Amino acid sequence: MKNIFLALSISVLLFTSCELNEIPEATATEEDILGTESGLKTYSYSFYNNITSGSDAFKxxxxxxxxxxxxxxxxxxxxSYSAETSTGWSWSALRNINHFIVKCNNPNLSESVKNNYIGIARFFRAWFYYNMVxxxxxxxxxxRPLGLEDEEKLYGKRDSRVxxxxxxxxxxxxxxxxxxxxxxxxxxxxxxxxxxxxxxxxLFEGTFRKYHKELNxxxxxxxxxxxxxxxxxxxxTKGPHKLNTAEGPDLSQRQLFISTKPVTNEVMLAVAFSSELAIMNDANWWWTSAxxxxxxxxxRPFINTILNIDGTPYTDKANFMTEEFFEECQNRDKRLAQLIRTPGYRRGGASAPPNFASFTYTGYQPIKYTMxxxxxxxxxTNTNAVPLMRYAEIxxxxxxxxxxxxTLNDQDWAKTVGALRERSGVTGGTKVLPSKIxxxxxxxxxxxxxxxxxxEVRRERQVELAxxxxxxxxxKRWKRGELMASLPWTGIYVPALDKLIDLDHDGKxxxxxxxxxxxxxxxxxxxxxxxxxxGGKANNFQTMTSTNHLEWFKAQPRTWYADGRQYLYPIPANSIVLNPQLDQNPNW
Structure with a gap:
């Protein structure tokens, strides 16, 4: 199986420039690489590492x-963050892509072959620029690849997002x-x-323009x-993909994240790994280590938005705020148990409740990517593939x-949000548009x-794509960045201190x-x-609310500036030193 994110150590593709005018190094001629279909194919593999690396795809x-x-x-x-500490203004990946597009013109190759690989390169250029915007x-x-003579572009102003x-x-x-x-x-x-x-x-650009009125x-x-x-x-309507339902409501979604091979009926692009090639990820370590x-x-505010199995809001229950962990996990959308450790979850043949000894602060411990x-x-040592695009997102x-x-109608609802909820075992509200807030x-x-x-579409998005x-x-696109600072980091309900609690009711x-x-x-x-x-002198970061819910990090406030500067990152200061024509983003 081809693995696009394995260590592709091809010397002719060792492009390490960070500026727009640095020349890529090569040890083979361009004719060797760009003159054959196999060469174009090999070159195109270098583009994949521009999306994400295997080490952070699950983070x-x-x-x-x-x-x-x-x-x-x-x-x-x-x-704590400023133009002096900002990063990301790197152009080496773009130069690599543009070099390929400009040089992919060998007359001995058919137009369809060249256009196929130019199409792949332009896909990655689009992804690169999307991330930059x-x-x-x-x-x-x-x-195009720039040279030292291209001073107008090298030292010019930024182009508009339009x-x-x-x-x-x-x-x-x-x-x-x-x-x-x-x-x-x-x-x-x-x-x-x-x-x-x-x-x-x-979708990003349409909603960003809609909600960010300041852009005009x-x-x-x-x-x-x-x-x-x-x-x-x-x-x-035309593609080969569909929702994966092979494992039933209890596992169909999580299967996409713990399978060694991408589940290609739903997964459209993934990072894959191989123990044989010693290319693995550390998802378990990252998600379970103290x-x-x-x-x-x-x-808890997020967990509260996961529906009951009958399709009604969990928060419609009169006592939802005082339900203990076991009770709040009952009769919920099956994605809850595929997202966090819930009663009945087992590891290594034994029950595995939320690990307060060395991991979770709130009681809601993720399992989406962990074996x-x-x-x-x-x-x-993980070899589970990590999806980057899947049909559910579409x-x-x-x-x-x-x-x-x-323009969303009942039919649209049933084949999108309704289908995702049905896949997760939800029985109500899957056929007609919601009418109640x-x-x-x-x-x-x-x-x-x-x-x-x-x-309801936003609820579904935050649950399905969590x-x-x-x-x-x-x-950022919904202009709700203030949630980064204001959403309470609260956890499970604790009925009393100095009480032995059996979180999953397994008798232990x-x-x-x-x-x-x-x-x-x-x-x-x-x-x-x-x-x-x-609280107290022992742990002032782990506190409890007046309603007896765990709360984490209340003593260290989070900040979202009222001037909205954080909707964009600042241009790194050293880049502006090199090119004073780069005006800084607002309020940085």
């Missing part, structure tokens, strides 16, 4: 409103029209990956929303674009949204919480039971 939501972690990212700590907004558009987005759409249209592959083992780009990326990019681009938002809907529909990873813990065998926990892109346009969802997350349809790297960008005590002003719990605690200090 996409490392910074999100719904993830409590052991150390705050500097980006949301007052005064999301991070920095306006950026220079460069579609131009960049038009060019991205052109690249993706060319890629869709010319990439020959219609299927793969999940690790290679196909024409459906290209049109799928178009739906993602267009709201009048063009619907243009991109329609492009998103049309691109997604193309995948839905010291290596961030001890990432989902928070159930604990032998994977202590190093980089359905959500379609539903959201149509909802924002005001969930006041908890609205008040907690989206106070500016008055449409029950848009609210931990897959979309959340921070979603908050799991944890006791006690007053951190005391040296130890005020009761006798059996050996091996997690003892968690609440």
């Amino acid at each position: 996409g939501d490392a910074m999100a409103d719904y993830g409590a972690v052991n150390n705050l990212n500097d980006f949301i700590v007052d005064g 999301v991070r920095f907004g306006d950026v220079p558009w460069v579609d 131009l960049i987005m038009e060019k991205i759409m052109e690249d993706l249209d060319f890629a869709y029209a010319n990439i020959a592959a219609t299927s793969s083992d999940g690790t290679l780009v196909t024409k459906w990956t290209a049109i799928g990326l178009k739906s993602r990019v267009a 681009l709201a009048s063009t938002a619907n243009q991109y929303l329609q492009l998103a809907a049309t691109a997604a529909e193309e995948v839905m 010291t290596y990873g961030p001890r990432y813990s989902l928070v 159930d065998d604990p032998s994977y926990d202590n190093g980089g 359905l959500l892109n379609y539903a959201e674009a149509k909802a924002e346009l005001g 969930d006041t908890y969802l609205q008040k907690t997350f989206f106070s500016d949204v008055t449409s029950p349809i848009i609210l 931990l897959e790297g979309f959340r921070f960008n979603d908050l 005590v799991d944890v006791v919480f006690y007053d951190g002003n005391k040296e130890a719990p005020g009761i006798s605690v059996p050996a091996g039971i997690a003892k968690v200090a609440i």
